[in-house]
Amino acid sequence: xxxxxxxxxxxxxxxxxxxxxxxxxxxxxxxxxxxxxxxxxxxxxxxxxxxxxxxxxxxxxxxxxxxxxxxxxxxxxxxxxxxxxxxxxxxxxxxxxxxxxxxxxxxxxxxxxxxxxxxxxxxxxxxxxxxxxxxxxxxxxxxxxxxxxxxxxxxxxxxxxxxxxxxxxxxxxxxxxxxxxxxxxxxxxxxxxxxxxxxxxxxxxxxxxxxxxxxxxxxx
Amino acid sequence: xxxxxxxxxxxxxxxxxxxxxxxxxxxxxxxxxxxxxxxxxxxxxxxxxxxxxxxxxxxxxxxxxxxxxxxxxxxxxxxxxxxxxxxxxxxxxxxxxxxxxxxxxxxxxxxxxxxxxxxxxxxxxxxxxxxxxxxxxxxxxxxxxxxxxxxxxxxxxxxxxxxxxxxxxxxxxxxxxxxxxxxxxxxxxxxxxxxxxxxxxxxxxxxxxxxxxxxxxxxxxxxxxxxxxxxxxxxxxxxxxxxxxxxxxxxxxxxxxxxxxxxxxxxxxxxxxxxxxxxxxxxxxxxxxxxxxxxxxxxxxxxxxxxxxxxxxxxxxxxxxxxxxxxxxxxxxxxxxxxxxxxxxxxxxxxxxxxxxxxxxxxxxxxxxxxxxxxxxxxxxxxxxxxxxxxxxxxxxxxxxxxx
Numbered sequence: 001x002x003x004x005x006x007x008x009x010x011x012x013x014x015x016x017x018x019x020x021x022x023x024x025x026x027x028x029x030x031x032x033x034x035x036x037x038x039x040x041x042x043x044x045x046x047x048x049x050x051x052x053x054x055x056x057x058x059x060x061x062x063x064x065x066x067x068x069x070x071x072x073x074x075x076x077x078x079x080x081x082x083x084x085x086x087x088x089x090x091x092x093x094x095x096x097x098x099x100x101x102x103x104x105x106x107x108x109x110x111x112x113x114x115x116x117x118x119x120x121x122x123x124x125x126x127x128x129x130x131x132x133x134x135x136x137x138x139x140x141x142x143x144x145x146x147x148x149x150x151x152x153x154x155x156x157x158x159x160x161x162x163x164x165x166x167x168x169x170x171x172x173x174x175x176x177x178x179x180x181x182x183x184x185x186x187x188x189x190x191x192x193x194x195x196x197x198x199x200x201x202x203x204x205x206x207x208x209x210x211x212x213x214x215x216x217x218x219x220x
Numbered sequence: 221x222x223x224x225x226x227x228x229x230x231x232x233x234x235x236x237x238x239x240x241x242x243x244x245x246x247x248x249x250x251x252x253x254x255x256x257x258x259x260x261x262x263x264x265x266x267x268x269x270x271x272x273x274x275x276x277x278x279x280x281x282x283x284x285x286x287x288x289x290x291x292x293x294x295x296x297x298x299x300x301x302x303x304x305x306x307x308x309x310x311x312x313x314x315x316x317x318x319x320x321x322x323x324x325x326x327x328x329x330x331x332x333x334x335x336x337x338x339x340x341x342x343x344x345x346x347x348x349x350x351x352x353x354x355x356x357x358x359x360x361x362x363x364x365x366x367x368x369x370x371x372x373x374x375x376x377x378x379x380x381x382x383x384x385x386x387x388x389x390x391x392x393x394x395x396x397x398x399x400x401x402x403x404x405x406x407x408x409x410x411x412x413x414x415x416x417x418x419x420x421x422x423x424x425x426x427x428x429x430x431x432x433x434x435x436x437x438x439x440x441x442x443x444x445x446x447x448x449x450x451x452x453x454x455x456x457x458x459x460x461x462x463x464x465x466x467x468x469x470x471x472x473x474x475x476x477x478x479x480x481x482x483x484x485x486x487x488x489x490x491x492x493x494x495x496x497x498x499x500x501x502x503x504x505x506x507x508x509x510x511x512x513x514x515x516x517x518x519x520x521x522x523x524x525x526x527x528x529x530x531x532x533x534x535x536x537x538x539x540x541x542x543x544x545x546x547x548x549x550x551x552x553x554x555x556x557x558x559x560x561x562x563x564x565x566x567x568x569x570x571x572x573x574x575x576x577x578x579x580x581x582x583x584x585x586x587x588x589x590x591x592x593x594x595x596x597x598x599x600x601x602x603x604x605x606x607x608x609x610x611x612x613x614x615x616x617x618x619x620x621x622x623x624x
Contacts, residue, residue: 055528076533083531096523098234110223111531156530 004163004196005029005052009061012047021047022059027214031163034190034197036207039216045200046168048216052198053086053166054078066163083111087157087195089167089186094153095141101148102137105156112160120159127155131185147178154185158193165189167199171206183209223536224543231523232544235516239548242512246552249505249601250594254556256498258590259413259491265586266412272343273409273447273476279456280409280479281446284470291440291469298467299439303431305462306446310455313340313447314426315406316438317416319386320573325374329420332573333386334406335438337426339449346423351377351398356425363424364397369578370419372399381422387438388430394422403577403584409479411487420573440469448473506601513605517612524613534614541606549598556594560587 007027011020021044029035037045050056051063054070057078063070066085073081088094095104106124114120128134131151141149150170157165167186171179183206189195199210207213232239273280283289306312314337323331336344338356346353346366354364367375375381375396385392400423405415431438443463448456456473464470474482517524524537564582567575577584583591 053529075535079528079531079533079536082529088529090529094522094526096230096526098523099230103230107526108530110226110527111536 002031003028004031004033004066006064007052007061009051009059009063011061012044012051012056012059022051025061025216029196029198031196032190032194034187034209034211035199036210036213037198037200037216038202038204038207038213040218043216043218045216049166049168049198049200052164053088054081079111080113083108084114084160085163087160087162087165089154089157089165089170093141093149093173095149095156097141099140100137101133101139101141101144101152104141104152105133105137105159107156108160114160123161124159127158130188131155145178146174147181150174150178150182151185154182154189158189158195161193162195165195165197167197167201169201170199171201171203179203179206223532224540227540228544228547231520232516235519238512238516238519242509242516243548243552245505245508245512246549246598246601247555249502249509250552250556250598251559252498252501252505253594253597254560254590256495257593258586259494261586261589262407262413262415263488263491266407266415269407270409270412270476272345274480275449275476277448277450277452279448279451279473279475281443281448281471281473282410283444284472287470289469294436294440294467294469296436296439299436299443300432301466302443302463303428303439306459307428310451310459311339311449313337313343313449314442314445315340315344315447316442316445317406317421317574318441319437321383321386321422323371323381323383323422325371325420327370327420327568327571327576329370329568329571329573329576331371332416332418332421334418334421334423335387335426335430335442336423340447341425343447343449347401347404348398349401351396354397354423354425356427359425359427359430362393362395365394365425366398366400366423367396368400368404368417368419368421368573369402370576371422387434389435390433394424403579409476410483412483413487413491416574417577419576419578443469443471446471502597506604509601509605510608513609514612517609521613521616525616534610537613538606538610541609542602545602545606549602553591553595553598557581557583557591560591 005027007025009022009025011024012022013020025044025048037048039045047056051059054065054073057071065081070078095101096107099107105128109117109120112120128137131154133148133151133155136144136148136152141152144152154170165186170186171182174182186197186199187209190197197210199206201207315334317332317334319333319335320330321333325331341354341356348366349369350372351366354366362380365381377396377399379396381394381396383392383394384390400418400421402419404418406418408414408416431442448459460471460473528534528537561581561583564577564587567577568582
């Protein structure tokens with residue numbers, strides 16, 4: 001398995017430099033890893049995902065992704081990587097309410113230069129069938145249950161067959177049944193696509209589904 | 221392009237009330253800017269045009285607004301006495317208007333006849349697009365005239381116009397000597413931003429003989445616009461007394477410097493207040509546009525964030541916002557252009573020769589200049605709004621943005 005991510009953060013500052021998080025934080029991730037990140041609120045879990053997802057580059061340190069130093073990437077290059085190589089799974093309300101479920105899932109296609117759109121369309125058919133979303137495609141998110149919306153959010157994240165899935169509390173507002181279903185889907189993606197999964201969670205049972213658990217602690 | 225269309229259809233128009241609100245605010249800002257700019261341009265033009273009147277010994281008559289005048293009591297014999305005296309003792313210029321002649325034209329426009337004597341003609345720099353300037357030698361048979369550009373097709377240089385003269389009420393033949401420049405105008409001496417357009421006017425030369433044959437209307441009207449040349453205060457006061465004792469009318473005579481002072485004291489002051497109010501309204505409108513933008517961001521932040529997560533870049537978002545606001549500003553600008561054009565066309569519907577203008581959409585030079593100013597201010601406002609929006613969007617943590 002090749003190394004996908006090499007992260008070496010000295011610190012990330014907040015509140016005009018008065019608050020420092022992710023102090024001397026190091027992380028090495030291999031292709032296909034399944035990692036859970038735990039820790040109390042404010043410790044920097046979401047900030048870590050923002051950095052890993054190339055959303056935030058305002059930190060002290062180095063981040064190598066696919067052999068490239070993240071800070072050397074242009075805004076456009078970062079956007080292309082987010083589109084092609086990274087899938088974000090957020091809480092069930094991360095769908096755009098004014099769009100149908102199908103439009104939400106196909107949103108990454110709006111920004112892709114992928115020549116083989118037919119293949120992506122076939123993949124769309126496959127995942128919506130597999131995730132039991134087909135009957136929901138014409139509906140708006142608010143017409144769906146929390147579990148259905150979570151599945152749609154995961155479908156959007158994996159549409160482009162990304163190398164990395166970054167999940168931020170993907171099961172936070174779900175009941176036990178739907179929580180298990182989401183976790184099964186993430187396992188399935190990891191096994192079938194070889195996608196690396198990094199999940200931020202407060203839930204120990206969710207973290208236990210991963211191969212590695214990183215506990216983040218606040219430095220006093 | 222597909223992302224722009226997507227953003228417009230699926231994000232912005234979903235909150236159409238905000239789009240409509242923004243459009244109305246921008247239109248208001250544009251309209252205020254346009255009105256103030258055009259008024260300033262027109263005032264500047266009027267000022268330039270009337271600079272020629274700023275001469276030593278030149279006095280312009282003005283009916284005293286503080287005195288109740290009795291026009292019904294005036295007889296033509298009385299006014300003729302005044303003109304006889306003027307003729308023998310003064311050098312005076314007459315350029316009077318407001319007389320409508322029935323001259324057939326395809327636009328069915330009421331043609332306005334301006335009567336001008338030689339002194340007034342020499343005073344004014346009347347520019348022609350074709351033909352020759354008029355002379356005042358022989359006005360008894362076929363009168364040489366200048367006509368507005370709107371009449372030029374039907375009455376080209378050399379053609380003869382037959383009409384019943386509106387002040388002598390006699391059949392008259394006019395020979396077209398020259399065509400006035402398109403949208404030639406004459407500014408009001410006391411309100412420099414106000415103009416009469418001459419596209420459907422005829423400049424008809426007059427002399428002492430013509431005045432004798434004219435009706436009371438011309439006599440009284442011409443006294444209102446009378447300009448005395450190379451005169452002294454004493455001569456002016458003497459004429460003032462003569463007119464009053466002969467006709468009962470009270471006139472004031474002012475130099476153009478005094479008129480300018482009046483303009484600056486009253487009108488310019490008003491214009492400055494209007495300009496200040498416009499600036500304040502414009503700042504309020506810009507503030508409202510920003511407030512509207514902030515609401516838009518707050519309502520659309522989840523949409524923007526999700527798009528950024530799935531592959532939208534900040535440069536692309538900036539480009540989309542510029543294109544979107546470009547469209548909004550273009551709509552507002554087009555509405556303003558249509559609005560101004562409809563306003564100009566209304567003079568045509570009313571068959572009002574004094575305000576009928578010629579040109580694309582009936583817009584004239586100062587309209588286009590004011591529209592260019594609006595365009596420049598729109599560009600500045602657009603850049604400000606988009607950059608402000610980008611700054612706000614960039615400040616919001618993406619994942620948090622989605623969750624709120």
